[in-house]
Amino acid sequence: MTDASTGISGAARSEALTEKYGDHDAGAVLTASEQACEHTSKGVVETVKDKVHDASAGASALLNKAKDTAQEWASSTAGAAVHVKNVAQNAASSAADMAGTFGRDVTALIRRHPRTALLIGFGAGCLLAQVLRRASSPRS
Numbered sequence: 001m002t003d004a005s006t007g008i009s010g011a012a013r014s015e016a017l018t019e020k021y022g023d024h025d026a027g028a029v030l031t032a033s034e035q036a037c038e039h040t041s042k043g044v045v046e047t048v049k050d051k052v053h054d055a056s057a058g059a060s061a062l063l064n065k066a067k068d069t070a071q072e073w074a075s076s077t078a079g080a081a082v083h084v085k086n087v088a089q090n091a092a093s094s095a096a097d098m099a100g101t102f103g104r105d106v107t108a109l110i111r112r113h114p115r116t117a118l119l120i121g122f123g124a125g126c127l128l129a130q131v132l133r134r135a136s137s138p139r140s
Contacts, residue, residue: 110117
């Protein structure tokens with residue numbers, strides 16, 4: 001295998017170290033070099049693991065914050081829905097009360113003025129008949 005930084009194969013490097021340091025020292029140099037390389041690679045792996053752990057912890061915190069925000073919005077929405085329901089019930093109750101009051105007032109008016117109420121009812125009926133007749137007749 002060729003060393004990427006120097007372009008020297010492993011065997012050639014071993015021979016060069018053997019010439020320089022002898023058989024025993026060359027093995028020690030290679031072993032020390034291999035240990036240094038292994039130590040460096042372990043450091044890189046640990047650094048990468050730490051960075052991945054930090055990123056996952058940050059993502060987890062972000063997801064928890066998003067969940068809390070969604071729960072707050074849901075709670076606010078539920079509160080607003082209850083408020084709208086109460087306002088609608090109050091409006092319907094007020095409308096029913098007003099209709100009841102109007103009905104009682106009209107009944108009291110008819111009892112006080114029965115002939116006038118009869119003539120008004122007859123006139124309204126005639127007008128309604130005219131409108132319906134014109135609406136149903138073919139147009140020329």
